[in-house]
Amino acid sequence: MDRFTIEDLTAARTKAAAVLENPDIFHLMVCSGTGCHATGSLPVVEALRQEVAQRDLGDKVRVVETGCNGFCAAGPIMVVHPGDIFYQKLKVEDVPVIIEEHILKGKPVEKYFYKDPVSKKKIPSQDDIPFFAHQMPRALRNKGLIDPESIDDYIGRDGYRATAKALQEMSADEIIEEVKTSGLRGRGGAGFPAGMKWQFAKASPGETKFVLCNADEGDPGAFMDRSILEADPHAVLEGMIIAAKAINARQGYVYARTEYPLAIRRLGIAIEQAHERGLIGDDIMGTGFNFHVEIYQGAGAFVCGEETALMRSIEGRRGMPRPRPPFPAHKGLWEKPTILNNVETLANVPQIILNGGDWYASVGTETSKGTKVFALSGDVNNIGLLEVPMGTSLRKMIYDIGGGIPKKRKFKAVQLGGPSGGCVPEEYLDTPVDYEEIAKVGAIMGSGGAIVMDENTCMVDMARFFMDFIQDESCGKCTPCREGTRRQLELLKKICDGKGEPQDLNELESLSDVIKETALCGLGQTGPNPVLSTLRYFRHEYEAHIHEQRCPAKRCVALLKFEVNEELCTRCGMCARACPVDAVEWEKKQLARIDKEKCIECLTCYDKCKFNAID
Amino acid sequence: MSLAMRPEHADITPDMWPQIDEVIAVNRSIKGSVIAVLRQCQDVVGYLPVELMEYIASGMNLARSDVFGVASFYALFSFEPKGRHTLKVCTGTACYVKGIKEIITRICNEYDMEEGGTSPDMRFTLEPVRCLGACGLAPVMVIGADTHGDVSSDKVVDILQAYE
Numbered sequence: 001m002d003r004f005t006i007e008d009l010t011a012a013r014t015k016a017a018a019v020l021e022n023p024d025i026f027h028l029m030v031c032s033g034t035g036c037h038a039t040g041s042l043p044v045v046e047a048l049r050q051e052v053a054q055r056d057l058g059d060k061v062r063v064v065e066t067g068c069n070g071f072c073a074a075g076p077i078m079v080v081h082p083g084d085i086f087y088q089k090l091k092v093e094d095v096p097v098i099i100e101e102h103i104l105k106g107k108p109v110e111k112y113f114y115k116d117p118v119s120k121k122k123i124p125s126q127d128d129i130p131f132f133a134h135q136m137p138r139a140l141r142n143k144g145l146i147d148p149e150s151i152d153d154y155i156g157r158d159g160y161r162a163t164a165k166a167l168q169e170m171s172a173d174e175i176i177e178e179v180k181t182s183g184l185r186g187r188g189g190a191g192f193p194a195g196m197k198w199q200f201a202k203a204s205p206g207e208t209k210f211v212l213c214n215a216d217e218g219d220p221g222a223f224m225d226r227s228i229l230e231a232d233p234h235a236v237l238e239g240m241i242i243a244a245k246a247i248n249a250r251q252g253y254v255y256a257r258t259e260y261p262l263a264i265r266r267l268g269i270a271i272e273q274a275h276e277r278g279l280i281g282d283d284i285m286g287t288g289f290n291f292h293v294e295i296y297q298g299a300g301a302f303v304c305g306e307e308t309a310l311m312r313s314i315e316g317r318r319g320m321p322r323p324r325p326p327f328p329a330h331k332g333l334w335e336k337p338t339i340l341n342n343v344e345t346l347a348n349v350p351q352i353i354l355n356g357g358d359w360y361a362s363v364g365t366e367t368s369k370g371t372k373v374f375a376l377s378g379d380v381n382n383i384g385l386l387e388v389p390m391g392t393s394l395r396k397m398i399y400d401i402g403g404g405i406p407k408k409r410k411f412k413a414v415q416l417g418g419p420s421g422g423c424v425p426e427e428y429l430d431t432p433v434d435y436e437e438i439a440k441v442g443a444i445m446g447s448g449g450a451i452v453m454d455e456n457t458c459m460v461d462m463a464r465f466f467m468d469f470i471q472d473e474s475c476g477k478c479t480p481c482r483e484g485t486r487r488q489l490e491l492l493k494k495i496c497d498g499k500g501e502p503q504d505l506n507e508l509e510s511l512s513d514v515i516k517e518t519a520l521c522g523l524g525q526t527g528p529n530p531v532l533s534t535l536r537y538f539r540h541e542y543e544a545h546i547h548e549q550r551c552p553a554k555r556c557v558a559l560l561k562f563e564v565n566e567e568l569c570t571r572c573g574m575c576a577r578a579c580p581v582d583a584v585e586w587e588k589k590q591l592a593r594i595d596k597e598k599c600i601e602c603l604t605c606y607d608k609c610k611f612n613a614i615d
Numbered sequence: 616m617s618l619a620m621r622p623e624h625a626d627i628t629p630d631m632w633p634q635i636d637e638v639i640a641v642n643r644s645i646k647g648s649v650i651a652v653l654r655q656c657q658d659v660v661g662y663l664p665v666e667l668m669e670y671i672a673s674g675m676n677l678a679r680s681d682v683f684g685v686a687s688f689y690a691l692f693s694f695e696p697k698g699r700h701t702l703k704v705c706t707g708t709a710c711y712v713k714g715i716k717e718i719i720t721r722i723c724n725e726y727d728m729e730e731g732g733t734s735p736d737m738r739f740t741l742e743p744v745r746c747l748g749a750c751g752l753a754p755v756m757v758i759g760a761d762t763h764g765d766v767s768s769d770k771v772v773d774i775l776q777a778y779e
Contacts (some may be wrong), residue, residue, distance in 0.1 A: 223749065465708070580772075603717055
């Protein structure tokens with residue numbers, strides 16, 4: 001493959017765009033993200049290719065495996081262009097029908113359309129489905145539109161134009177200025193202005209500098225970065241090249257979670273292809289600028305998402321944080337000036353360079369500009385990945401895009417920011433997505449994990465869950481985090497076991513204060529947040545556990561009786577049918593009874609009973 | 616190329632040694648590559664016996680304490696042999712909210728094992744893992760290259776029957 005000059009890139013774009021936008025053929029875009037893989041998209045793709053070959057439709061149809069479409073709940077997904085027809089939950093046996101009816105006869109197959117759960121209407125076009133209609137894709141602009149393993153597809157969608165512009169037409173200061181104008185803040189959670197970070201690193205003296213990409217997406221319930229890397233890896237690479245020009249770095253690393261094999265594979269392919277085309281490496285596009293990128297795989301340590309710990313890990317050491325200052329912009333990887341940006345932050349950069357900082361800042365709020373990607377999951381109908389303008393309310397995210405709460409249950413809280421964050425209850429659902437506004441209600445923007453919890457979630461158990469996580473992932477270097485989180489976990493376990501005492505809540509609060517004030521790194525400093533936020537909004541649940549030995553959500557096994565409530569039982573037998581070990585005795589129209597000898601306390605009957613009749 | 620005396624170990628078969636030596640040879644001059652070396656050696660052997668870590672330390676010209684320090688820090692590395700199938704059950708928030716705890720209890724009861732442990736017949740190792748980022752499929756379990764989504768405490772036993 002010949003190395004590209006800037007002229008070659010322009011020619012390649014025209015050629016690739018003609019293929020991508022060819023209106024005379026059908027483009028079958030099959031989602032091939034982790035979610036759809038697991039629900040069976042690969043066999044569907046295989047079947048499509050076979051069917052197309054058998055019917056000799058090769059010149060009329062393009063079958064493309066795309067990155068994560070985002071609407072994971074509807075997988076496997078295929079979108080057909082032209083027409084933007086959205087097919088969901090496809091199986092291999094559906095393929096011949098779709099080829100016959102849609103491709104050959106031009107009649108889209110209604111059977112596989114998305115059905116709106118509220119209006120019960122079938123919606124053919126992707127853009128009309130509420131899940132997509134309220135979104136604004138920027139970081140995810142190429143999701144579902146390109147094959148992430150094809151650099152030509154990316155180039156056809158303006159790929160590497162921003163790199164060409166930054167390397168040929170812009171000075172380092174101009175790049176930094178543009179990013180500052182955009183108001184882009186760190187999407188990993190802390191929200192530090194990206195342009196400022198770059199400016200500090202540029203001003204730092206030294207010949208050797210590094211650009212790092214943080215793809216160690218460790219927050220449970222967060223899959224934004226994974227999806228971006230799976231759907232559009234070149235955008236992240238471009239962001240890194242532009243950042244490298246801004247601070248004058250020659251080498252970059254992507255620190256990726258080992259739990260993300262598909263993302264790592266696609267990123268590797270992207271680096272290789274960019275290398276072959278001379279878009280990464282020495283003398284990029286003949287501009288004389290050199291920049292190399294390597295992938296560095298993590299080995300399973302949450303704390304390595306913290307910048308100084310991440311750098312130690314790349315150095316091949318135990319990933320433990322160190323006190324700052326010195327900040328990485330002065331002394332980072334191998335003691336050299338380093339910037340570390342999150343995947344989503346970097347994916348936004350090419351668009352900012354191409355369209356200008358003012359364009360980027362044209363949406364959003366006073367202090368939070370642009371868009372934010374969220375991973376919506378938990379007890380919500382439309383689980384998936386979404387990108388909304390800053391300022392969108394949480395209610396809109398959960399109800400309009402997320403389709404509300406399943407099984408007719410009530411909303412209880414949405415947890416933002418993972419183990420560093422907090423939960424937002426019903427009364428604050430109109431809070432806009434904005435770094436400062438979300439902080440005011442006791443949560444954080446975080447990296448974008450949004451886990452919806454319904455009335456059956458016990459908030460004490462939730463706090464225990466996060467504290468268990470933090471305690472386990474604490475690296476042990478500083479005492480407040482190592483010991484403090486352990487004591488907090490003990491207290492929370494005690495409360496969940498029904499052995500809580502009134503003073504435990506005060507102790508939880510005072511421990512939280514000390515840990516927040518004195519822990520060495522972000523992990524410890526934010527670790528008590530889930531406890532504080534559940535105490536703030538759901539103190540009554542803690543009190544019910546302590547004073548009445550009762551778990552209102554019926555989750556804490558030690559506080560459950562596993563007995564059928566005679567008054568509430570409708571004698572329907574759902575619990576008996578659901579019990580995996582036949583521990584429920586029931587006959588038609590008779591009261592159910594749980595045999596405690598056989599019962600394994602799995603809570604299946606609690607889940608199945610619609611009448612709350614098991615105590 | 617032999618880098619040091621190869622220790623005798625029941626779980627490291629003769630065909631594994633050249634692979635291990637290759638990994639060490641490729642990486643020994645790369646600064647900070649010990650994590651990659653440990654990962655690749657674990658892929659070869661299945662886990663990291665102490666003798667292997669000592670061998671790696673001498674091959675990489677590192678202190679044994681450095682190698683063990685790194686290996687013990689990261690969750691990826693195991694010092695115990697594993698069962699024929701490793702069940703990675705996701706313990707992320709979404710899976711937790713959707714009942715992974717009940718699934719873990721069921722597996723432990725059914726196959727007489729503990730969280731993080733291996734069944735007596737060496738069939739399964741149950742490995743609770745951090746969020747797999749496949750929250751759309753919660754609760755999620757990964758066995759080898761297969762991802763199983765929407766698992767429940769009744770379904771899990773049927774799923775596991777396919778893995779002997």
